[in-house]
Amino acid sequence: MFDDFFIRALVAGIGVAFVTGPLGCFVVWRRLSYFGDTLAHSALLGVTMALAFEINIAISIFIISSVIAIILVKLEKNTNLPGDALLGLLAHSALAVGLVVIGFLSFIRFDVMGLLFGDILAVNVDDLIIIWGGGAIILIVLKLIWKPLFASTVNYELAEAEGLNPDRAKAIFIILMAAIIAISIKIVGLLLITGMLIIPTAMARNLSDTPRKMVVYSILGGLLSVLIGLFSSLEFNTPSGPSIIAAALFLFIISLFKIKQTIQLKN
Amino acid sequence: MSEENNILVKLNNVGLLQNHKWLVKGVSLTVKKGQIVTLIGPNGSGKSTTAKIAIGIHKNIEGKVEKFTNKIGYVPQKISIDWTLPLRVNDFMVLTENLSDEAINEALSLTGAEHLKNKSLGNLSGGEFQRVLLARAISKKPELLVLDEPVQGVDFTGEIALYKLIKEISEKLNCGILLISHDLHTVMSATDFVLCLNGHVCCSGTPKDVAMNNEYKVLFGEQASQTLSIYEHKHDHTHSDDGEIKKN
Numbered sequence A: 001m002f003d004d005f006f007i008r009a010l011v012a013g014i015g016v017a018f019v020t021g022p023l024g025c026f027v028v029w030r031r032l033s034y035f036g037d038t039l040a041h042s043a044l045l046g047v048t049m050a051l052a053f054e055i056n057i058a059i060s061i062f063i064i065s066s067v068i069a070i071i072l073v074k075l076e077k078n079t080n081l082p083g084d085a086l087l088g089l090l091a092h093s094a095l096a097v098g099l100v101v102i103g104f105l106s107f108i109r110f111d112v113m114g115l116l117f118g119d120i121l122a123v124n125v126d127d128l129i130i131i132w133g134g135g136a137i138i139l140i141v142l143k144l145i146w147k148p149l150f151a152s153t154v155n156y157e158l159a160e161a162e163g164l165n166p167d168r169a170k171a172i173f174i175i176l177m178a179a180i181i182a183i184s185i186k187i188v189g190l191l192l193i194t195g196m197l198i199i200p201t202a203m204a205r206n207l208s209d210t211p212r213k214m215v216v217y218s219i220l221g222g223l224l225s226v227l228i229g230l231f232s233s234l235e236f237n238t239p240s241g242p243s244i245i246a247a248a249l250f251l252f253i254i255s256l257f258k259i260k261q262t263i264q265l266k267n
Numbered sequence B: 001m002s003e004e005n006n007i008l009v010k011l012n013n014v015g016l017l018q019n020h021k022w023l024v025k026g027v028s029l030t031v032k033k034g035q036i037v038t039l040i041g042p043n044g045s046g047k048s049t050t051a052k053i054a055i056g057i058h059k060n061i062e063g064k065v066e067k068f069t070n071k072i073g074y075v076p077q078k079i080s081i082d083w084t085l086p087l088r089v090n091d092f093m094v095l096t097e098n099l100s101d102e103a104i105n106e107a108l109s110l111t112g113a114e115h116l117k118n119k120s121l122g123n124l125s126g127g128e129f130q131r132v133l134l135a136r137a138i139s140k141k142p143e144l145l146v147l148d149e150p151v152q153g154v155d156f157t158g159e160i161a162l163y164k165l166i167k168e169i170s171e172k173l174n175c176g177i178l179l180i181s182h183d184l185h186t187v188m189s190a191t192d193f194v195l196c197l198n199g200h201v202c203c204s205g206t207p208k209d210v211a212m213n214n215e216y217k218v219l220f221g222e223q224a225s226q227t228l229s230i231y232e233h234k235h236d237h238t239h240s241d242d243g244e245i246k247k248n
Helices: A005-029 A033-053 A057-078 A083-104 A112-117 A125-154 A156-161 A166-188 A193-207 A211-236 A240-266 B047-054 B089-093 B101-110 B126-139 B156-172 B184-190 B207-212 B214-220 B222-226
Strands: B007-018 B021-032 B036-040 B062-067 B072-075 B144-148 B176-180 B193-197 B201-205 B237-239 B245-247
Touching (some): A005 A033, A005 A125, A033 A083, A033 A166, A033 A193, A057 A083, A057 A166, A125 A156, A156 A166, A166 A193, A193 A240, B007 B176, B021 B047, B021 B193, B047 B062, B047 B144, B047 B176, B072 B126, B101 B126, B126 B144, B144 B156, B156 B184, B193 B214, B201 B207, B201 B214
Parallel strands (some): B036 B176, B036 B193
Antiparallel strands (some): B007 B062
């Protein structure tokens, strides 16, 4: 069944969409899209480390992204720079250092485009195991920290006062972000991962009036984006990662009309 | 049950220094089961800060806080909900603890907000939102309720009803309540113990004691204490603008 490259691509994309849906909701609610970008950029450094030391790419990205996330949290506490400046500093430094290191690794044949924009059609069975296994772990952990994470997203002080330990939930969530980037980099590439996290979620926001609905629609939006994107990339011979994101954008635009309708109905 | 076992939270000489300024200093208080302790004081006197210290939101503090319960219901003074998050009253009620539908309905109807259950939080008026906040805090049957101006923005009749409800809850659940209020009439009628803050504890005691206290009069004006006060004693200190004590 997994012999065909297209089937593997579909299975991989579907696995990623199940995880980016709920995580994407928190990225939007907590205003973390640039944080996601920074982690994704640092993934390039993770890839080069993997190539240099011959370890698994997903594990290497996970480690480097987690380290960058921890550095970011430390810097936020210990400097007077605003958050977005720190994010930019880390994102571009990690990207630049990654590319410099690639320069040193001239003995390795290296597909930079595939890294930047995804190479879902080259997904192999090992990748599928990492995506579905890692994805399942991410979802289980997210389920476990859901209550404190969600409560502190609504109001930090309420969660803290009523004993939910929001700081721990936030720390775990940051690690989950690093993990989703590690497992989905092959699908949409490091420049487009944040798009996969936030565009289906943005669409879901337009259609939802409860957090639960928003999570469900976000997952459905991600799944549809993967299906539409992959089939159209096969049909029109377009790059697959960007096609998935373009499909998500298409769904988002349609969801805008739905808002217009409901507003008219209310009047 | 011994006296000691009834204590829910105990603050011992706590203070909070932020940006080289003491927000509060030297505050000691205890809240026991079934007791309503009220903090009064002018704006910026450290009432909310003291409440936040008591429930552990402020952590880098001087002094010692002992909490003997984790079942806390909190109504913050200010709360801003981000509209990127679609949230109905029903979702908000189960924010920190899962509740049965009956428990949600019961709490909402106690605060007169049952008709709001399926409304989006963003569409509530200030007073409606305040009723929902109070309902959420009491719905989980807490041992300690911390209410930071719980009836702000509520209409006049609602205000009286809600204060009556707060009093009833403290009796029914036998929970301790730490209340911050500007309504001196309520403070005087429904409270067991009053602390008057102005960066430090100005005076404390039963409402009657406090009303008769001279510093209370200096802070709130002669009128505020007229109803209860018949007694006057000598000034022993006055306050500078930042609430520091100036000895006469």
